[in-house]
Amino acid sequence: MKKKITLICLSIFLCTATFAQKKETPLYKDAKQPIEKRVDDLLSRMTLEEKVMQLNQFTLGRNDNANNMADPVNDIPAEIGSLIYFSSNPDLRNQVQKKAMEKSRLGIPVLFGYDVIHGYRTVYPISLAQACSWNPELVKQACAVAAQEARMSGVDWTFSPMIDVARDGRWGRVSEGYGEDPYTNAVFGVASVQGYQGDDLSDGKKVAACLKHYIGYGASEAGRDYVYTEISRQTLWDTYMPPYEAGVKAGAVTLMSSFNDINGTPGTANHYILTEILKERWQHDGFVVSDWGAIQQLRSQGVAKDKKEAAMKAFNAGVEMDMMNQCYDNHLAELVKEGKVSEELLNDAVKRVLRVKFRLGLFETPYTPASKEKERFLLPQSLKIAEQLAEESVVMLKNNNNALPLTGVSKVAVVGPMAKSNWHLLGSWRAQGKAEDAVTVFAGLENEFKNKIQLLYAQGCDFDGEDKSGFDEALTAAKSADAVIVCLGEKAQWSGENASRSTLSLPQIQEDLVTELKKAGKPVILLLSSGRPLELTRLEKLSNAMLQIWQPGIAGGNPIAGILSGRINPSGKLSITFPYATGQIPIYYNHRQSARTHQGKYQDIPSTPLYEFGYGLSYTTFEYSDIKLSAHKVKRGDKLIAEVTVKNTGNMDGAEVVHWFVRDPVSTISRPVKELKHFEKQMIKKGETKTFSFEVDLIQDFGFIDGEGKRFLESGEYYVLVKDKKVMVEVE
Ligand code: BGC
Numbered sequence: 001m002k003k004k005i006t007l008i009c010l011s012i013f014l015c016t017a018t019f020a021q022k023k024e025t026p027l028y029k030d031a032k033q034p035i036e037k038r039v040d041d042l043l044s045r046m047t048l049e050e051k052v053m054q055l056n057q058f059t060l061g062r063n064d065n066a067n068n069m070a071d072p073v074n075d076i077p078a079e080i081g082s083l084i085y086f087s088s089n090p091d092l093r094n095q096v097q098k099k100a101m102e103k104s105r106l107g108i109p110v111l112f113g114y115d116v117i118h119g120y121r122t123v124y125p126i127s128l129a130q131a132c133s134w135n136p137e138l139v140k141q142a143c144a145v146a147a148q149e150a151r152m153s154g155v156d157w158t159f160s161p162m163i164d165v166a167r168d169g170r171w172g173r174v175s176e177g178y179g180e181d182p183y184t185n186a187v188f189g190v191a192s193v194q195g196y197q198g199d200d201l202s203d204g205k206k207v208a209a210c211l212k213h214y215i216g217y218g219a220s221e222a223g224r225d226y227v228y229t230e231i232s233r234q235t236l237w238d239t240y241m242p243p244y245e246a247g248v249k250a251g252a253v254t255l256m257s258s259f260n261d262i263n264g265t266p267g268t269a270n271h272y273i274l275t276e277i278l279k280e281r282w283q284h285d286g287f288v289v290s291d292w293g294a295i296q297q298l299r300s301q302g303v304a305k306d307k308k309e310a311a312m313k314a315f316n317a318g319v320e321m322d323m324m325n326q327c328y329d330n331h332l333a334e335l336v337k338e339g340k341v342s343e344e345l346l347n348d349a350v351k352r353v354l355r356v357k358f359r360l361g362l363f364e365t366p367y368t369p370a371s372k373e374k375e376r377f378l379l380p381q382s383l384k385i386a387e388q389l390a391e392e393s394v395v396m397l398k399n400n401n402n403a404l405p406l407t408g409v410s411k412v413a414v415v416g417p418m419a420k421s422n423w424h425l426l427g428s429w430r431a432q433g434k435a436e437d438a439v440t441v442f443a444g445l446e447n448e449f450k451n452k453i454q455l456l457y458a459q460g461c462d463f464d465g466e467d468k469s470g471f472d473e474a475l476t477a478a479k480s481a482d483a484v485i486v487c488l489g490e491k492a493q494w495s496g497e498n499a500s501r502s503t504l505s506l507p508q509i510q511e512d513l514v515t516e517l518k519k520a521g522k523p524v525i526l527l528l529s530s531g532r533p534l535e536l537t538r539l540e541k542l543s544n545a546m547l548q549i550w551q552p553g554i555a556g557g558n559p560i561a562g563i564l565s566g567r568i569n570p571s572g573k574l575s576i577t578f579p580y581a582t583g584q585i586p587i588y589y590n591h592r593q594s595a596r597t598h599q600g601k602y603q604d605i606p607s608t609p610l611y612e613f614g615y616g617l618s619y620t621t622f623e624y625s626d627i628k629l630s631a632h633k634v635k636r637g638d639k640l641i642a643e644v645t646v647k648n649t650g651n652m653d654g655a656e657v658v659h660w661f662v663r664d665p666v667s668t669i670s671r672p673v674k675e676l677k678h679f680e681k682q683m684i685k686k687g688e689t690k691t692f693s694f695e696v697d698l699i700q701d702f703g704f705i706d707g708e709g710k711r712f713l714e715s716g717e718y719y720v721l722v723k724d725k726k727v728m729v730e731v732e
Helices: 002-024 035-045 048-053 089-102 126-132 135-153 172-176 180-199 233-249 271-281 306-318 328-337 343-360 380-393 441-447 471-480 509-518 538-542 557-565 698-702
Strands: 056-060 082-085 111-114 210-216 254-257 287-289 393-400 412-414 455-459 484-488 524-529 545-548 622-624 640-648 654-663 675-684 689-695 716-722 725-731
Touching: 035 343, 048 328, 048 343, 056 089, 111 343, 126 172, 126 180, 126 380, 135 180, 135 689, 180 233, 180 675, 210 233, 210 271, 210 328, 233 254, 233 271, 233 622, 271 306, 287 343, 287 412, 287 675, 306 328, 306 343, 328 343, 380 557, 412 441, 412 471, 441 484, 441 557, 455 471, 471 509, 484 509, 509 524, 509 538, 524 538, 545 557, 640 654, 640 675, 640 725, 654 689, 675 698, 689 716, 698 725
Parallel strands: 056 082, 082 111, 210 254, 254 287, 412 455, 412 484, 484 524, 524 545
Antiparallel strands: 393 545, 622 640, 640 689, 654 675, 654 716, 716 725
16 A cells, blocks of 8 residues: 555656756757747747847957957846857866856857867968968868867857958958958858858857858948948849858858948848848848947947947847947837837847857857867868968969079078067957968978078068168169079058058069069069068069069968979969059959940059069969850750860969859850859969869859849850950850
8 A cells, every 4th residue: 555655656757857947948048949949948938128139249359450459348237148258278168158148048159259260270372362272172171170170179160251242442341351242252151151161060160151251342442441332222132132142042151241331222221132132032041230330330330320229220220230330239119019020020030049059059069179279170170271262372473584483593581570470470350370370471482491401581671661671681682692582572461451551562662672572583482471462563563573472371481481492383373453553543454345446544553563463473384275155045044064174284283273253245244244154273284284163153253243133144155265265155
């Protein structure tokens, strides 16, 4: 009898326990449930205030970005949606996350974001340089490494890639994107989204990507930052939208709205762009974060009288998360109560943020597991990718009489402010990059030429200023050497955000140094490190060879030295035009045709650039065949394949990039003189011939897009172009 009673009691206890457990484990915490169900369930439990808090982003940790100085928020609410995480130690994150998981009513994890732009600790070349590699697969690998380093350090989300087409080198942020061409930005943007996000955002090694700055930020007037942009609907669609459309299709889970005012409606308050296109037409189901302070800046831009109105405008336009504005946390609930923001829109916004958190697996794994720095940073494979990318992004601009590679020399003078600099090689947005990780050009040369070539060093001058006291020492070194390598360029802080310049020339002192060194009568080889295209017209005349090395990141020194020695054959090609003079800006390859092609030129300078888009020399020579087409007349829906063969006719193995352009000479809307539609890079051994092909998608490649984003393909003649070859196709 006693036994029976005990059994009954036990089953009652078990039933109650299971019941209690069921009650305590809400659906949204059940990892086996589909994400949409979990999102709905969680949303249904949230109060208005809890919903609003999910839409705010504050900062955590020490912030050393000079443009975004803010006191770290000490008393972070447990219900906060997101934090920008400035530390590389996950402990602080885990502490804050613990508060969110345990102290907030619903235990919603915080999303930690950070600017991982060209690497996290393993800093890669700047994006503009990466594009010169024309190797998106390598860029994808680099982004995967950056994602892994970041996620293992407590970062779930990167504010990258920047895919703003940029045609004005005065704009400092030109360094952060993939250059002047929409297609190039689209291809590299997609590669980086794939690298960052992989196939499974929740595997502990991936981060959410963020396409930015949506949209048209690169069109900033006169190359100044944060200012007005005048972008016609036609240009919006054919120039600025394609990379974003491609990035959204590739699955980027977030976007950042842009600072710029677009034809009178700032990006942050732009309903057409944020809602009609992104959410309605492209069906994006992730969220949009504002840029830093951009919501409150709607006041400075003259479209909101106060922070409350700014919050209303940004939110109703389609910005779901408020980055460092304190507009949503202070005003959104009130706006909902007043009926100025609909509850439906609020719910939709919260769902978007939660969806991303679920996809990242944050509910299951809110904390970052502890790991040693050496387990996540600067791993041999990561460094190999960094070296490879630095190597492939170097562009040889000039090589008169085979001044390079250096042969038959026993003593070389290495001069210039960049020669021994490590910090400036990292460029802007170096995330957790450290100067001491970087191999300087001089160190690279020492490694390369040890026991072979004697190196002399003299700094010569600083990056700017007027102090020429080091010129004599530099000239003496140059005189006693067989060749002079002059390492010039820009300081890291001269490009990036809030770093516009009025000229693309290097400071006068650097040009003067080269003029002085020229007096030695030795071959002058310039290494140019910058975050923007440069005006090199005068320096070009003073030099025998020039290598554009950009800001190559931590691993540039060795491959650059390898190019100088001839161990490596340079293969980079420009992703942006280098003008003859800054006054030519805007100058870009895919411009529309003038009414008078024989007139309308500058009277004082040539009207062509010094180095055009796609330009870059090699130590070997390549011979192109004529373009072969699978058909010369096609109908819609037909397949069309174009091919060229390229023979390496020189004495060294080398990689060649083939750029495929199209041209529509007569159309309802005038079309650019040529547009890049495909590219391919292949290694070609000396004497060998390789075939390159382009499968033309008639609608996508020959067609055009109008000011409403509709694509058309008209009957008529089209051209396919490669280098100086072109062939005509007729579309019926
Ligand atoms: C920049 C963004 C960046 C954000 C967060 C802003 O000032 O424009 O590109 O992602 O700060 O650091």
